[in-house]
Amino acid sequence: MTLFECRDVHYAYPGRVPALCGVDLTIETGTRVALIGANGSGKSTLLSLLDGLAFPQRGSIRFAGQELTEAALQDEAFALDFRRRVGLVFQNPDVQLFCPTVREDIAFGPLQLGIDAATIERRVEALAQEFHLEALLDRPPHRLSVGEKRKVAFATALAIEPEVLLLDEPTAGLDPRTATHLIERLHDAVHQGRTMVIATHDLHILADIADVVYVFGQDRRLAASGTPEEILTNHDLLEANNLIHTHTRHIHDHRQYRWGG
Ligand SMILES: Nc1ncnc2c1ncn2[C@@H]1O[C@H](COP(=O)(O)OP(=O)(O)OP(=O)(O)O)[C@@H](O)[C@H]1O
Numbered sequence: 001m002t003l004f005e006c007r008d009v010h011y012a013y014p015g016r017v018p019a020l021c022g023v024d025l026t027i028e029t030g031t032r033v034a035l036i037g038a039n040g041s042g043k044s045t046l047l048s049l050l051d052g053l054a055f056p057q058r059g060s061i062r063f064a065g066q067e068l069t070e071a072a073l074q075d076e077a078f079a080l081d082f083r084r085r086v087g088l089v090f091q092n093p094d095v096q097l098f099c100p101t102v103r104e105d106i107a108f109g110p111l112q113l114g115i116d117a118a119t120i121e122r123r124v125e126a127l128a129q130e131f132h133l134e135a136l137l138d139r140p141p142h143r144l145s146v147g148e149k150r151k152v153a154f155a156t157a158l159a160i161e162p163e164v165l166l167l168d169e170p171t172a173g174l175d176p177r178t179a180t181h182l183i184e185r186l187h188d189a190v191h192q193g194r195t196m197v198i199a200t201h202d203l204h205i206l207a208d209i210a211d212v213v214y215v216f217g218q219d220r221r222l223a224a225s226g227t228p229e230e231i232l233t234n235h236d237l238l239e240a241n242n243l244i245h246t247h248t249r250h251i252h253d254h255r256q257y258r259w260g261g
């Protein structure tokens with residue numbers, strides 16, 4: 001079943017800074033989709049549109065058949081259902097965390113959705129244990145390390161137990177153990193029928209985190225889509241879209257991790 005359907009999506013920021021210039025893509029229920037592309041190619045912008053935080057100025061985005069518009073999200077019943085089903089982890093965790101304590105931040109989403117206190121408490125404890133946040137629960141989020149903040153931000157999104165997780169650079173700045181745990185967690189989530197859309201610069205994790213990869217070009221349209229293997233073995237495509245750099249190929253040619261390129 002099609003969950004998100006983007007048709008000819010255009011979006012420009014105030015001051016006419018173009019961010020998306022005619023993006024078409026489809027996200028099927030229960031799949032893992034990776035968005036890759038150079039800095040400024042529109043990945044985060046697309047995630048915020050998929051989360052209904054902004055709306056296409058031309059073209060359309062449908063979620064489960066319903067067009068995502070400002071008017072649709074002003075409808076309280078639709079907005080509540082949408083917020084319960086879709087969660088976004090921002091690229092910058094400072095945007096996500098605003099409560100006086102970590103505990104309150106993790107509880108915030110479920111509280112907004114009217115979930116009972118005992119269930120919220122259980123979820124907070126379970127997530128704190130899972131992400132080793134127990135010692136941080138009563139601390140102010142803005143005084144944590146960047147990686148700690150990212151873990152808390154991830155916990156705030158998971159606390160809602162959304163069907164769809166939109167993740168913006170989830171592994172950036174995480175230590176290897178935490179990053180690996182996160183990747184395994186994403187893997188499990190799909191087995192539970194969840195859908196995942198992940199923007200990332202970590203090409204070497206693509207095969208672990210994605211079924212389908214969309215490549216954003218510098219013209220802010222999609223340059224290609226395919227399986228991780230199809231995309232990662234297409235050297236010309238990666239180079240043309242600023243995803244690998246020939247002069248440092250021994251470092252950046254991520255094919256070596258998986259396909260012995
Ligand atoms: N808040 C904003 N106001 C104005 N322009 C913005 C804003 N956020 C992003 N842009 C611009 O929109 C374009 C797309 O940015 P976006 O953040 O979506 O890229 P990205 O692919 O996520 O990049 P990165 O890999 O650096 O995270 C860029 O040209 C950027 O300068």
Ligand SMILES: [Mg+2]
Pocket residue numbers: 043044045091168199
């Ligand atoms: Mg981004």
